[in-house]
Amino acid sequence: MTYGFDTLQVHAGARPDPATGARQVPIYQTTAYVFRDADHAAALFNLQEVGYIYSRLTNPTVAALQERVATLEGGAGAVCCSSGHAAQIMALFPLMGPGLNVVVSTRLYGGSITQFSQTIKRFGWSAKFVDFDDLGAIEAAIDDNTRAVFCESIANPGGYITDLDAVAAVADKAGLPLIVDNTSATPYLCRPIEHGATLVVHSMTKFLTGNGTVTGGVVVDSGNFNWSASDKFPSLSAPEPAYHGLKFHETFGPLAFTFHGIAIGLRDLGMTLNPQAAHYTLMGIETLSLRMARHVENAEKVAAWLEGHPAVEAVTYAGLRSSPWHDRVARICPKGAGGLFTVALKGGYGACLKLVDSLNLFSHVANLGDTRSLIIHSASTTHRQLTPEQQTAAGAAPNVVRISIGIEDAKDIIADLEQALAKASA
Known part of the structure; x- marks a missing residue:
């Protein structure tokens, strides 16, 4: 059965707790999880089985939130993290490397402009700022070292609305993922994946939570991008040394980016969302x-x-x-x-x-x-x-x-x- 938005914002990702019958998603305030046996532990660490290892990576409360936001955005999966700024780095992390660049809109939140113009330089990445109403300028800014196109659906602070369909067409022609910050719109007003976005990021601190209590971020994966179509995205298409040569896109298909975000991104960057913050955001989304x-x-x-x-x-x-x-x-x-x-x-x-x-x-x-x-x-x-x-x-x-x-x-x-x-x- 296909449910409407108002139903999904209450029920997606939430099931009665199997141990107690609790109807609201419990706050699983734990750092670690007991393995059934040695084989179970090995399977989890080899990414051969989905489950809980350590709360830097996965947590049941956070997992419920990930499922809810992914469902509302129409995505294949999602990875939650500690803030909207963390989500932007998490989105770029599997795509970028020293000497590579991202083409971004000039109409962005001031903190994002600083993050892209100054901070990412420390990773050896760079950003090219373009007026996204000028599609020719976007196309001209893309070069052999470009790995993503980034914009906001409704830009902060001016409320400017990006023509996502047109921008997505430019990114698609170049074989690049379009990353859309949907913080100001939320999936209730705009669903960027339906307009061609590859990834959607949010500062959940804002409208998703809606009550000014906690910070949080999320990266939603559309599951639609072919990461193996070129050699531009080796983190997702090439053998991963840390997992015995596993290829994320070949192994996980539409969930490749999501699994990479957890197994590599959260594992090594550690920008984890705590379960209490996830709980506040889940409650906020119920009235989105x-x-x-x-x-x-x-x-x-x-x-x-x-x-x-x-x-x-x-x-x-x-x-x-x-x-x-x-x-x-x-x-x-x-x-x-x-x-x-x-x-x-x-x-x-x-x-x-x-x-x-x-x-x-x-x-x-x-x-x-x-x-x-x-x-x-x-x-x-x-x-x-x-x-x-x-x-x-x-x-x-x-x-x-x-x-x-x-x-x-x-x-x-x-x-x-x-x-x-x-x-x-x-």
Whole structure:
């Protein structure tokens, strides 16, 4: 039987505990698992049998979460890890090597821009930043050393929607995997695999958990990419010395990337998600569709009100008819453009700081995707490490604030913005 999204977000990956009958997924707070006998232990370590060895690799609570997110995204499998940033490294790790590069969108979260422009250099990797509305520029940036294409479905902070179908076609023509960060959209609003994505990553810290309690990341494997079609991905297609010459793609087929992420990625990088964090995220996902529908409903009302305010220069929300990306909403995010957007103030940098300091209902935090409405001035915080040119390209210019609309009453959100804008423009 095929179940709908609302059913799957509650039930996927969750079964009554066989030992106790517990209906909610238990928190398996354990580091290790007892083997049945010596042969069982050997089979697990040889990847000949699936099971639990050590919680750096696998844990039953985390496994339930992996199954749920993979199911909601329409993927073959998933690997959870400690944060969204960890998920991005986990996604690239089997693909990259010294001297290799990834082509990435200029419209990314500020921390991701820093990770790709600075930190990955320490591994000998590099990133080429391209405007993903210019498909010719993406194609031109791809060379013999490119191993992946990376973008966000709904970009943080500006709410820009990527034309995933068009970008996927470019990546596919080059024989490269497309990695899509689906944090801002969630699988309720967008399912990147249906638009040609090979891998989907999330900061589960945001909308998936939805309550601002824990950090977490996940990499979802579509199972659709042929890792053996060329010699570009030896980690997945060539013999693995640590497992007696096992070839991951040949052995595990559509689950090759998932098994590699656990058996190599988590084993050696150790960016493990703890079971209590997995439990919080599982509970959060149970209400994902309900929350996302309200986020979208509120964001549409608030963005429309802000667009008409005399102190506001521009609102970037793709759900507005005035947005240059509005035509992509129905095709890429048919249930709405999300709850994230930016607002440019006529008063500039100073007015942004005054606005942030004058709000009461909004929380001034470096997070998004919470049930609460959140605000931040990106240029002085999350994007302050970037040059002014990079800030503007990323949608975080000095006169811009990022707003994550919560699930409160829309009239209360608007009232708080109204009084704060009056003070900011006084």
